[in-house]
Amino acid sequence: MGLGGTQEFGRYTDMEVQGSKREFEHPKFALPVDSEHKATEFRLYSIAAPHMRAFHLSWISFFSCFVSTFAAPPLIPIIRDNLNLTATDIGNAGIASVSGAVFARIAMGSACDLFGPRLASASLILLTAPAVYFTSIANSPVSFLLVRFFTGFSLATFVSTQFWMSSMFSSPVVGTANGFAGGWGNLGGGATQLIMPLVFGVIRDIGATKFTAWRISFFIPALFQTLSAFAILIFGKDLPDGNFSGLHKSGDKQKDKFSKVFYHAITNYRGWILALTYGYCFGVELTIDNIIAEYFYDKFNLKLHTAGIIAASFGLANIFSRPAGGFISDAMAKTFGMRGRLWSLWVVQTLGGVFCIILGQVDSLTASIAVMIIFSVFVQAACGLTFGIVPFVSRRSLGVISGMTGGGGNVGAVLTQLIFFKGSKYSKETGITLMGIMIICCTLPMMLIYFPQWGGMFFGPSKQVATEEDYYLSEWNSKEKEKGLHQASLKFADNSRSEIGRKVMSATTTPDEIPSTNV
Amino acid sequence: MASSASGLLLASLLLSCLIHACYGDILFSSLQRTLQVTTSTRQGVLEAGEDKVNVTWGLNQTLSSGIDSAYKTVKLKLCFAPISQKDRAWRKTVDLLKKDKTCTFKIVERPYDKAVQTIDWTIERDVPTGSYFVRVYAFNAEGHEVAYGQSTDDRKTTNFFDIQAISGRHASLDIASVCFSAFSVVSLFGFFYNEKRKARNAQQK
Numbered sequence: 141m142g143l144g145g146t147q148e149f150g151r152y153t154d155m156e157v158q159g160s161k162r163e164f165e166h167p168k169f170a171l172p173v174d175s176e177h178k179a180t181e182f183r184l185y186s187i188a189a190p191h192m193r194a195f196h197l198s199w200i201s202f203f204s205c206f207v208s209t210f211a212a213p214p215l216i217p218i219i220r221d222n223l224n225l226t227a228t229d230i231g232n233a234g235i236a237s238v239s240g241a242v243f244a245r246i247a248m249g250s251a252c253d254l255f256g257p258r259l260a261s262a263s264l265i266l267l268t269a270p271a272v273y274f275t276s277i278a279n280s281p282v283s284f285l286l287v288r289f290f291t292g293f294s295l296a297t298f299v300s301t302q303f304w305m306s307s308m309f310s311s312p313v314v315g316t317a318n319g320f321a322g323g324w325g326n327l328g329g330g331a332t333q334l335i336m337p338l339v340f341g342v343i344r345d346i347g348a349t350k351f352t353a354w355r356i357s358f359f360i361p362a363l364f365q366t367l368s369a370f371a372i373l374i375f376g377k378d379l380p381d382g383n384f385s386g387l388h389k390s391g392d393k394q395k396d397k398f399s400k401v402f403y404h405a406i407t408n409y410r411g412w413i414l415a416l417t418y419g420y421c422f423g424v425e426l427t428i429d430n431i432i433a434e435y436f437y438d439k440f441n442l443k444l445h446t447a448g449i450i451a452a453s454f455g456l457a458n459i460f461s462r463p464a465g466g467f468i469s470d471a472m473a474k475t476f477g478m479r480g481r482l483w484s485l486w487v488v489q490t491l492g493g494v495f496c497i498i499l500g501q502v503d504s505l506t507a508s509i510a511v512m513i514i515f516s517v518f519v520q521a522a523c524g525l526t527f528g529i530v531p532f533v534s535r536r537s538l539g540v541i542s543g544m545t546g547g548g549g550n551v552g553a554v555l556t557q558l559i560f561f562k563g564s565k566y567s568k569e570t571g572i573t574l575m576g577i578m579i580i581c582c583t584l585p586m587m588l589i590y591f592p593q594w595g596g597m598f599f600g601p602s603k604q605v606a607t608e609e610d611y612y613l614s615e616w617n618s619k620e621k622e623k624g625l626h627q628a629s630l631k632f633a634d635n636s637r638s639e640i641g642r643k644v645m646s647a648t649t650t651p652d653e654i655p656s657t658n659v
Numbered sequence: 660m661a662s663s664a665s666g667l668l669l670a671s672l673l674l675s676c677l678i679h680a681c682y683g684d685i686l687f688s689s690l691q692r693t694l695q696v697t698t699s700t701r702q703g704v705l706e707a708g709e710d711k712v713n714v715t716w717g718l719n720q721t722l723s724s725g726i727d728s729a730y731k732t733v734k735l736k737l738c739f740a741p742i743s744q745k746d747r748a749w750r751k752t753v754d755l756l757k758k759d760k761t762c763t764f765k766i767v768e769r770p771y772d773k774a775v776q777t778i779d780w781t782i783e784r785d786v787p788t789g790s791y792f793v794r795v796y797a798f799n800a801e802g803h804e805v806a807y808g809q810s811t812d813d814r815k816t817t818n819f820f821d822i823q824a825i826s827g828r829h830a831s832l833d834i835a836s837v838c839f840s841a842f843s844v845v846s847l848f849g850f851f852y853n854e855k856r857k858a859r860n861a862q863q864k
Binding site: 217220221222224226227228259262263266267269270273274276277279349350351352354355356359362363366369370373385438441 | 745746747748749758784785787788789824825826827828829832833835836837839840842843844846847850851854858
């Protein structure tokens with residue numbers, strides 16, 4: 141492994157030789173892969189198994205869950221008359237729709253660690269589909285709240301998406317893969333604001349009355365959800381080499397203990413900090429999804445249809461802004477390593493807070509739309525940037541860490557809606573401005589994140605010898621290491637060495653070494 | 660002195676109302692209540708789509724004649740009682756008629772007739788559950804509201820009738836929901852069983 145001598149980064153002198161072996165063509169895989177068989181390239185237009193196929197399966201199924209969870213808001217004007225809802229009922233249902241996923245996401249993280257993303261996500265999707273079907277037969281404020289609550293659990297598929305991408309794609313492209321999968325899934329929240337009114341209109345024109353047409357409409361997202369789960373089960377694979385169950389049986393993958401996995405996740409402070417900061421990019425995004433149509437409708441007296449289109453454009457920006465965040469994370473990491481990932485997340489998310497404050501202050505329609513779009517780009521890019529960092533926080537407990545961060549996102553959504561957008565304490569404009577201030581404050585803790593082997597925002601890597609192996613193997617005790625349970629983490633540590641950043645690495649190259657061409 | 664000042668105030672108020680009216684910004688408070696409206700329904704809560712509301716309206720005979728010279732058409736509207744507007748900002752009463760959401764359901768539109776009119780209206784299937792009264796607006800030739808009448812008093816405290824909306828549910832929808840839900844869950848376990856079976860077969864080989 142070449143744990144170099146007293147020189148600060150002496151161990152990297154071996155890297156140039158190893159670097160060229162870091163990715164290679166493998167006969168079984170269409171894309172170049174690393175030693176864990178994770179793809180080192182991300183090719184959007186390919187559907188080659190297993191890597192790109194996993195990508196398309198995961199984003200489409202996550203998209204369907206978003207469509208289902210936010211299928212009700214665009215039809216609220218009809219539903220509220222049918223079910224005799226008050227503004228309080230509607231607000232409570234909105235909070236319920238995002239609160240279920242708080243714990244579901246953590247549970248999903250554990251399930252991914254233990255059973256694999258394929259079974260975990262397909263199970264959740266099929267078990268929450270009944271909630272969407274039952275929305276068609278809701279007949280009171282209570283039943284409406286319950287179906288929105290249980291449908292919202294499906295947003296936990298976000299965690300399996302990120303886990304799956306982190307299992308299929310290598311460090312240099314993991315941010316990009318996570319960003320596209322998360323962003324294109326989040327798109328569902330915007331697409332549904334266009335899809336549901338369209339479906340409703342068609343069904344009503346065929347001849348159904350309003351109060352029946354909206355009910356029939358819900359079968360569309362429900363069926364889409366069911367079918368996407370089938371596709372995952374039939375076409376998906378947990379890891380490039382196969383499914384968890386197959387690999388467990390053949391001995392290639394060790395089955396892990398839930399208590400250990402959970403322990404190593406909750407004792408890692410970085411997971412908690414990222415959970416907090418994610419609440420102020422993704423959580424804010426969910427809150428805006430729930431309130432922005434009404435904001436534009438009331439403030440500028442727009443038609444509901446027009447307000448809906450503006451609301452949709454907020455969610456639709458995800459098609460490029462979240463992937464852009466992931467891409468920026470990977471690009472910064474190439475030169476500056478993990479420190480670049482941390483800095484770019486802090487800058488982008490803080491700017492998101494600034495634009496949120498401005499959104500609450502502007503008074504004209506054009507300015508509001510323009511600021512909202514800029515705000516959406518920054519906030520969604522911050523989400524993508526967050527999941528450029530999450531895959532590196534833990535290897536053994538990747539699922540639970542992803543789940544904690546994801547769950548933290550939903551906690552942020554619940555909190556911001558409760559504090560700023562429930563009842564009449566603040567006008568919506570004031571609420572938005574205050575939310576922007578809270579974003580800036582709650583992004584500051586990022587400065588506390590420190591990786592001994594790579595550094596943090598203000599400090600470089602540890603002066604003592606601290607390697608990737610030290611960090612990732614600290615999650616296993618000696619007994620487990622004797623049994624060889626830590627092999628996957630060992631491989632990951634090796635593959636993650638690029639996170640030190642080319643700038644630091646080139647500073648340690650001696651003149652006789654071959655300059656590294658690819659990390 | 661005082662009378663001329665108040666006369667001036669009144670004149671300017673009327674003028675501003677007129678200007679508003681010219682620009683379509685008609686305030687409800689500027690309308691005169693010249694029509695008399697009465698409603699009659701059967702006892703109990705009415706069912707949307709089935710029950711009828713009988714509305715009778717006409718000019719208040721005690722007023723001076725000629726007051727209705729500008730009236731060209733009348734629109735009958737179903738309006739929410741205050742209790743059905745509570746905690747529902749989308750049904751708010753606002754003085755500016757363009758923005759007012761009190762009366763969102765149109766019953767009928769007819770040309771104005773000096774004689775007393777009546778209509779037996781079947782409640783439409785898209786009327787939500789709530790307490791209601793009926794208001795009649797009189798329009799002039801430009802299509803602006805100029806007068807009104809309503810079946811409740813000025814402070815909207817009396818004489819409401821309750822409507823129960825249709826549920827919109829059908830037995831076929833209920834059955835479809837349950838069947839598809841059951842299918843989702845059962846197929847999940849089917850997949851699990853299949854996986855276990857395949858893994859067992861692979862091990863046996």
